[in-house]
Amino acid sequence: MTAPALVEARGLSVAYGPAAPVLSHVDFTLQPGEIVTIVGPNGSGKSTLLRALLGMVPGTAGSVTRAPGLRVGYVPQKLHLDPNLPLSVARFLRLNRKLTGDEIAHLLSRVGAPGLEERALATLSGGQLQRVMLARALAGNPQLLVLDEPTQGLDQPGTAAFYRLIEDVRRELGCAVLSVSHDLHVVMSASDRVVCLNGHVCCEGTPSVVSNAPEYRALFGLGTGGALALYQHHHDHGADHPDHPHDHETCDHDH
Amino acid sequence: MIIDAFVLRALGAGLLAALATGPLGCFVVWRRMAYFGDATAHAAILGVALALGFNVSIFAGTLVTAFAMALMVSSLAGRGWAMDTTLGVLAHSALALGLVAASFLQGVRVDLEAFLFGDILTVQVSDLIAMALGTAAVTALMLWRWEALLTATISEDLARSLGLKPEREGMILTLALALVVAVALKVVGALLIGALLVIPPATARVMARTPERMALGAVAVAALSVVLGLMASLWFDTPAGPSIVAAAAGLFVLSLGAGRVVRA
Numbered sequence: 001m002t003a004p005a006l007v008e009a010r011g012l013s014v015a016y017g018p019a020a021p022v023l024s025h026v027d028f029t030l031q032p033g034e035i036v037t038i039v040g041p042n043g044s045g046k047s048t049l050l051r052a053l054l055g056m057v058p059g060t061a062g063s064v065t066r067a068p069g070l071r072v073g074y075v076p077q078k079l080h081l082d083p084n085l086p087l088s089v090a091r092f093l094r095l096n097r098k099l100t101g102d103e104i105a106h107l108l109s110r111v112g113a114p115g116l117e118e119r120a121l122a123t124l125s126g127g128q129l130q131r132v133m134l135a136r137a138l139a140g141n142p143q144l145l146v147l148d149e150p151t152q153g154l155d156q157p158g159t160a161a162f163y164r165l166i167e168d169v170r171r172e173l174g175c176a177v178l179s180v181s182h183d184l185h186v187v188m189s190a191s192d193r194v195v196c197l198n199g200h201v202c203c204e205g206t207p208s209v210v211s212n213a214p215e216y217r218a219l220f221g222l223g224t225g226g227a228l229a230l231y232q233h234h235h236d237h238g239a240d241h242p243d244h245p246h247d248h249e250t251c252d253h254d255h
Numbered sequence: 256m257i258i259d260a261f262v263l264r265a266l267g268a269g270l271l272a273a274l275a276t277g278p279l280g281c282f283v284v285w286r287r288m289a290y291f292g293d294a295t296a297h298a299a300i301l302g303v304a305l306a307l308g309f310n311v312s313i314f315a316g317t318l319v320t321a322f323a324m325a326l327m328v329s330s331l332a333g334r335g336w337a338m339d340t341t342l343g344v345l346a347h348s349a350l351a352l353g354l355v356a357a358s359f360l361q362g363v364r365v366d367l368e369a370f371l372f373g374d375i376l377t378v379q380v381s382d383l384i385a386m387a388l389g390t391a392a393v394t395a396l397m398l399w400r401w402e403a404l405l406t407a408t409i410s411e412d413l414a415r416s417l418g419l420k421p422e423r424e425g426m427i428l429t430l431a432l433a434l435v436v437a438v439a440l441k442v443v444g445a446l447l448i449g450a451l452l453v454i455p456p457a458t459a460r461v462m463a464r465t466p467e468r469m470a471l472g473a474v475a476v477a478a479l480s481v482v483l484g485l486m487a488s489l490w491f492d493t494p495a496g497p498s499i500v501a502a503a504a505g506l507f508v509l510s511l512g513a514g515r516v517v518r519a
Contacts (some may be wrong), residue, residue, distance in 0.1 A: 056415040074416035079409050084456075085285045086463045087409070095409070096402050096417055148412070 004067060005029045006144050006176055007053050011062035014045070014052050021060065022048045024200055032143065035170065035177045035190060039210075040197035041219060046180040047077065047148055049197060053178070054146060070144060073137030073175075077148040079129070081122045089124070090117040093136050107135040112165060126153045130162055138169065145170070147179035163190050261376055262489065268378040268386055269481030269499065272442040272451065275390040275435045277474030278397045280452040281459075281466065282428055285408050289453050290339055291328060294346035296436050296448035298324030300353030303370045303440075307360050314385040314437050322433035324349055329429060350445070373444035373496025375485070382441055389438040396431050397470075400424060405466055442481075443496040451477060454503040461514035476506055 009028040015021040022045040030036055030053075040046045051057045053064060054072060081087075090104050099107075101117075108114050113131040116124070124132065130150060137145055147166070151159040167190055170177050194210040196202040202215040210216050283292050299317045301324075306316025324345065331341050357367055366374070378386075397404075404424050407414040411421040439448045459472025483506075484499030491498075 051412070051415070054416060056412065072416060074413065076410045076412040076416070079413075080411075081409065082285045082287065084460050085408070086460065086465055086469055088464065091465055092409070095406050096419075146416075 005065075006032055006067050006070060007178075008065045009049075009053060009059075009062065010065075012049075012052060012059050012064060013061040014048050014057060015060045022199065023052065023197075025062070026197075026201055028053065028195065028201070030144070030176055030178055033170075033174050033176055034192050035167075036179075036193045036195060037191040038178070038180045038195045038197055039182060040202075041182065044198045046182075046197055050146060050148055050178065050180050067143075071140050071142045073140055073142030073145045075130075075133045075137045075145070075147045075150050077152065079121070079133070083122050085122075087121045088117065089119050089121060089132050092121050092132065093139060095136075097136075097139055099139060103139070107139055108132070110138065110169070111135045127158045127162065130154065131165070134165070134169070138173070141173070142175050144176045144178060145173075147177070149180055149182070151181070166190070261378075262485070264378045264380065264383060265375045265485055265495065266481070267383055268375055269442055269485060270478055271383070271386045271390045272435075272439040273455075273474055273477035273481055275393045275438045276448075276451045277455055277459075277472075277477050278401075278470040279393060279428070279431050279435050280456040280473050280477075281470045282404060282408065283432075283452045284456045284460075285466075286428075288428075288432075289449060290342040290346065291325070292432060292452045293449040294328055294342045294349065295321045295325045295432050296439075296445050297346045298349040298353070299436050299440050299445040299448070300367075300370055301349050301356060302353075303445075304353050304356035304360060308356070312385070313440075314382075314389070317440050318389075318433055318437040320349075321436040322430060325429040325433055329425065353445075369444070370440065371444045371446050372494055373440070373442050373447065373499075375442050375495045375499075376488070378441055386438045386441070389434045393431050393434045393438070396427055396434075400427050401467075404428065443499055447496055447500045450500045450503065454500070454507050455480065458503065458507040458510045461510045476503065480506060 007028070007030045009026055012023060012026045012028070013021050014023040026049060028049070038046045038049060048057065052059050053066075054074065055064065055066070089108070090101075093099055093104050093107065104117060105114070108116055108131075111131040111134045113128055113135065116128065116132065119128075121129070121132070134147075134150075137147075145166070150166075151162055154162060166177060166179075169175075191207055193204060194207050195204040196210055196213070196216050196219065198219055202219060203210055203213040205213070283289055298320045302317040302320030303313055305320060306313045309316075328342060328345055331345070332338055334341075336344075354367070368374075369377070403414065403419050404427070406417065407419060407421040407424040414421050414424070435452070436445075436448055439451055443451050455476040456469060456473040458476045459469050463469035463472050480499050480503035483502035485495060487493055487502065488495040488498045
């Protein structure tokens with residue numbers, strides 16, 4: 001239980017320029033193998049926390065400690081894909097990394113996107129692109145998989161399928177998964193721990209603890225309690241949420 | 256058939272410019288920096304005027320002003336004005352200031368047309384040496400940083416997660432751009448350097464399946480444009496710089512047709 005943390009932040013504050021800090025006094029710890037989701041409204045500093053934890057933006061106060069030699073697989077929020085940049089999936093996977101054709105084929109079939117090697121990246125669907133980015137993140141056999149709003153632009157079945165894939169991958173590799181989402185519907189049930197962020201840590205705990213926490217409800221409203229239905233419907237199946245009919249449509253996937 | 260030495264020097268200069276502009280031009284296209292390239296190139300006229308005024312090498316003067324201009328554009332980006340407004344202000348101001356500054360140079364005969372549209376047929380051996388050094392520097396930068404530049408172009412976050420510094424890669428592109436402006440000034444002139452940066456990569460795009468082939472294709476297209484443009488210039492007595500760009504434009508139109516065939 002007291003294995004050294006993969007990433008640890010103590011009293012972390014981040015500000016961009018002279019403006020009010022995006023994050024203030026955040027304490028955060030990630031243990032090996034943990035699945036942690038950071039949720040929060042737009043502008044709550046979710047992505048900033050992720051970047052600060054990875055050392056991509058400097059903190060203005062506090063400290064961030066990463067395990068020595070930590071292998072991180074990072075899935076960015078989006079790519080800047082100019083249509084005039086001819087880039088195949090295989091070449092994208094090889095950017096700054098040496099991979100054989102076999103390794104690429106294996107990675108692609110691992111993420112459920114076999115045979116895409118020669119496709120141009122710009123022609124992939126949103127779901128295919130997410131899988132390819134995940135394949136890239138897995139290439140270095142990461143101890144920590146980091147996903148920044150990974151299901152943006154995916155529909156609900158696509159989102160559910162993508163998160164199932166993440167869970168499979170995690171079971172296989174035993175890596176920790178740190179993701180950012182305002183996509184509470186799916187992510188929460190897959191998580192060991194949810195951190196609710198709004199410039200500071202509002203509350204954290206298991207998905208059910210957080211979804212019942214008054215701080216969380218104040219931030220997201222009561223209605224989202226039904227959001228857990230998609231994945232954790234066995235926990236709160238009895239509850240009926242007439243204001244969220246969509247969640248029930250997608251329940252079918254897990255029955 | 257005897258080829259005059261000045262034609263060979265012109266050809267050498269043109270091919271060096273093709274080698275320097277091709278790979279960098281691809282990044283100009285991929286990162287949508289076409290106006291950035293224009294602004295940097297226009298600053299070269301101010302560099303020429305300053306170099307003549309202070310009696311230093313035109314190559315060095317151009318290099319320094321173009322780099323200063325590129326730095327200024329980078330630092331002004333995102334300060335309230337849209338990028339194309341900032342570039343529009345700076346590019347045209349630099350050009351106008353350069354032309355005004357050149358008019359103050361008394362006693363020195365400044366052939367402005369040569370700097371605006373190039374003067375490849377008067378290239379001297381000393382020019383060629385400076386251009387070769389500049390091209391070697393640009394090529395070395397491109398080869399050294401290729402993967403990092405490509406990664407930073409596709410996603411700055413992805414680059415940062417790999418420990419790369421996108422800001423530094425941007426600075427390397429800026430430096431390479433200033434070098435290319437200094438190299439290509441004699442070939443097509445300040446007003447048409449932007450064309451040499453954008454048209455060959457756009458032409459090569461149709462056939463290219465990888466970033467590397469697009470870069471090599473851009474060099475090949477630019478080199479062919481130089482040969483065709485020079486031949487046209489000698490046969491029809493047209494100005495060399497604009498003829499080279501016109502040849503590139505012709506190849507671009509042909510590539511559109513070829514692209515249609517490839518897709519069909």
